[in-house]
Amino acid sequence: QVQLVQSGAEVKKPGASVKVSCKASGYTFTGYHIHWVRQAPGQGLEWMGWINPNSGATEYARKFQGRVTLTRDTSITTAYMELRTLTSDDTALYYCARLMGDRLDYWGQGTLVTVSS
């Protein structure tokens, strides 16, 4: 069965970076884009970007360009999201999700990133 398992919660200081992993299993990792979505506490869903695990091609939401990097390691079927220069506004649950066609059909469980001094 398709599974996306994300790394555990992180606590970071302002100005630091965080790298969240998303381990895929149960399907051909290189066959489907991975998207990243975040959700601040009590807020809605915010799309961040995507990566093509086959080619490594990426696209980022304008809001995050220059501060986020999506990568992947096909040998271990894992995608990564690194966010730099963290502020308290980056405190959120970060989700990875698989893109099937034009919809996000499987989601990771989410990784809570807390930014606090």
Added chain:
Amino acid sequence: DIQMTQSPSSLSASVGDRVTITCRASQSISTYLNWYQQKPGKAPKLLIYAASSLQSGVPSRFSGSGSGTDFTLTISSLQPEDFATYYCQQSYSTPHTFGQGTKLAIK
């Protein structure tokens, strides 16, 4: 960027009620519209894709319609497990923006 606007933002209803949530796009998105359900502490779950296609395993009381800029999600007879927050998302162009969500509560 395409803006997605849902209405209402919150809604109270009873078990057995028929409920409709609307989503409007700031420009035409054809049928590149998905609906997700999110329960507290859980990841979103895909309900409807391509505006009206039911995701495998989702009960048939959920349905979607619309094209262009106006879309609806309908729950024909609310069940206790349907009380959650619902989001629309456009996948016509990046960024794949979400609506602000509609919280469905028990009356």
